[in-house]
Amino acid sequence: MKPAAFDYCRPASIDEAAAALASSDSAKVLAGGQSLVPSMNFRISQPSLLVDIRDVEGLDGLEVDQDGVSIGASVTQSRVMNSDEAYSAVPGLRRALRFVGHLQIRNRGTVCGSLAHADPAAELPALAMAAGARLTVRGPQGERTAAADGFYLGPYWTGLEQSEIITGVCFPAEAPGTVTVVDEIARRSGDFAVVGLAAAFDLEDGSVGGARLVSFGVSGRPQRLAAAEEAVRGFHAGAAGDGLYGAAYEDAADAVGDIHASGEYRREALGSLLVRTARAVSASNGGKAGAR
Amino acid sequence: MTSDQGSREIDLTVTINGMEVRRRVPARLLLSDFIRDEVGLTGTHVGCEHGYCGACTVIADGDAIRSCSTLAVQVDGSDIRTVEDLASDGELTPMQQAFHENHAMQCGFCTAGFLMTLESVDPDDYREPEQVVELLSGNLCRCTGYQNIVKAVCSVWGVEGRRRDSQ
Ligand SMILES: Cc1cc2nc3c(=O)[nH]c(=O)nc-3n(C[C@H](O)[C@H](O)[C@H](O)COP(=O)(O)OP(=O)(O)OC[C@H]3O[C@@H](n4cnc5c(N)ncnc54)[C@H](O)[C@@H]3O)c2cc1C
Ligand code: FES
Ligand code: FES
Numbered sequence: 001m002k003p004a005a006f007d008y009c010r011p012a013s014i015d016e017a018a019a020a021l022a023s024s025d026s027a028k029v030l031a032g033g034q035s036l037v038p039s040m041n042f043r044i045s046q047p048s049l050l051v052d053i054r055d056v057e058g059l060d061g062l063e064v065d066q067d068g069v070s071i072g073a074s075v076t077q078s079r080v081m082n083s084d085e086a087y088s089a090v091p092g093l094r095r096a097l098r099f100v101g102h103l104q105i106r107n108r109g110t111v112c113g114s115l116a117h118a119d120p121a122a123e124l125p126a127l128a129m130a131a132g133a134r135l136t137v138r139g140p141q142g143e144r145t146a147a148a149d150g151f152y153l154g155p156y157w158t159g160l161e162q163s164e165i166i167t168g169v170c171f172p173a174e175a176p177g178t179v180t181v182v183d184e185i186a187r188r189s190g191d192f193a194v195v196g197l198a199a200a201f202d203l204e205d206g207s208v209g210g211a212r213l214v215s216f217g218v219s220g221r222p223q224r225l226a227a228a229e230e231a232v233r234g235f236h237a238g239a240a241g242d243g244l245y246g247a248a249y250e251d252a253a254d255a256v257g258d259i260h261a262s263g264e265y266r267r268e269a270l271g272s273l274l275v276r277t278a279r280a281v282s283a284s285n286g287g288k289a290g291a292r
Numbered sequence: 293m294t295s296d297q298g299s300r301e302i303d304l305t306v307t308i309n310g311m312e313v314r315r316r317v318p319a320r321l322l323l324s325d326f327i328r329d330e331v332g333l334t335g336t337h338v339g340c341e342h343g344y345c346g347a348c349t350v351i352a353d354g355d356a357i358r359s360c361s362t363l364a365v366q367v368d369g370s371d372i373r374t375v376e377d378l379a380s381d382g383e384l385t386p387m388q389q390a391f392h393e394n395h396a397m398q399c400g401f402c403t404a405g406f407l408m409t410l411e412s413v414d415p416d417d418y419r420e421p422e423q424v425v426e427l428l429s430g431n432l433c434r435c436t437g438y439q440n441i442v443k444a445v446c447s448v449w450g451v452e453g454r455r456r457d458s459q
Contacts, residue, residue, distance in 0.1 A: 103427065105358065
């Protein structure tokens with residue numbers, strides 16, 4: 001239950017951090033350490049070099065403007081959750097973060113670290129997909145941006161190369177008429193979701209014009225629900241839920257079973273969660289549904 | 293396996309309970325082990341060592357954190373507080389006193405973690421029993437069944453009313 005030995009560095013610039021990360025193919029970025037240190041304690045992960053990015057200049061910004069919320073790589077989950085400006089521009093952030101671990105985890109864990117770690121049951125990658133967030137990535141060849149939608153390839157597996165660092169993420173401001181909600185079923189408060197849903201509904205006169213629906217904790221990665229996105233068009237508070245339920249059930253055909261729940265349970269629970277959420281959101285007609 | 297990019301041992305300076313501590317430590321040393329074995333403050337307990345139980349909770353620069361899931365080098369330059377910092381001259385804090393009076397501990401293994409979580413927050417943010425319960429969800433207790441812990445906290449913070457759920 002102790003990490004194996006490794007080398008450690010704490011560079012002050014992104015160039016030095018990128019060079020350090022490229023120096024060994026088992027080097028890893030250390031952000032909050034809230035996923036990495038426990039996995040090193042178990043020796044599931046044995047990096048040769050940790051590149052601690054906490055002192056890297058330019059990564060600690062949390063900026064909110066009319067375009068949205070930009071979050072640097074060293075910004076903690078608590079800092080974003082406690083920002084009223086971030087909440088009013090992108091309400092989904094606080095709605096997702098309240099499910100992420102506990103206070104003590106969020107005080108050190110970073111938003112970008114969660115996006116990089118890609119736990120299939122994590123809230124933030126799914127929210128990033130539903131909200132249309134973009135990541136900024138720095139590698140040996142320079143900087144690129146990547147849409148969160150398409151970034152997630154499998155459990156703990158993303159489009160990030162080993163030598164790349166996520167320097168920040170930008171969540172676009174929630175458009176007028178859009179309501180973003182995050183909800184999940186978990187065994188206890190703070191546990192990873194058994195079944196979760198991040199959803200951005202575009203509402204027109206109390207019915208759903210369109211939506212971006214993303215499940216988490218259901219299959220091996222956060223997943224867009226294509227059939228449900230079709231079925232939800234025109235949904236309103238009084239609509240029968242069967243079609244929507246069935247579409248989500250089909251979308252979740254590759255749901256996985258584990259000690260917490262069977263794949264079948266996850267498919268059914270996802271359908272119920274979606275119908276419940278779509279009802280609440282359309283009943284509130286773009287008001288305060290999901291705000292907690 | 294040494295690289296020219298980093299080192300195995302790091303010079304560290306932290307303030308623990310108001311006392312400055314300088315040590316050269318292995319990069320792999322956990323903050324919990326630094327506090328217990330290097331500094332000799334054994335009030336911070338270690339249960340699961342992977343971030344779940346909260347027994348190892350300490351305060352770093354005002355925030356409650358898991359010392360078992362934090363490397364000592366990650367808090368270089370920080371101000372750390374542990375449970376030893378609470379009582380002064382043998383006089384318990386109101387929260388410690390309330391734990392005692394409400395029988396909010398049995399074996400006591402979890403107690404330091406609960407106390408440090410509670411010490412780190414502003415009671416004004418927790419006015420409903422549900423909010424207290426949610427705050428405490430990151431600390432596990434195998435003995436008390438939590439009821440007496442919640443009772444102790446509510447008594448000190450003046451939180452009234454019945455809980456709507458029994459999560
Ligand atoms: C008890 C417990 C409960 C938790 N519950 C939840 C939960 O319910 N939901 C949830 O989503 N999470 C949960 N977490 C995980 C937590 O949110 C982590 O903080 C987060 O997943 C990782 O963020 P970090 O900053 O701590 O990253 P680290 O642990 O430092 O890093 C995690 C991984 O990402 C890589 N990485 C980090 N930052 C970058 C970057 N900028 N660029 C490239 N790679 C990077 C690291 O190399 C490493 O592989 C829980 C953790 C614990 C211990
Ligand atoms: S010992 Fe740190 S959380 Fe359990
Ligand atoms: S009193 Fe024994 S674990 Fe809490």
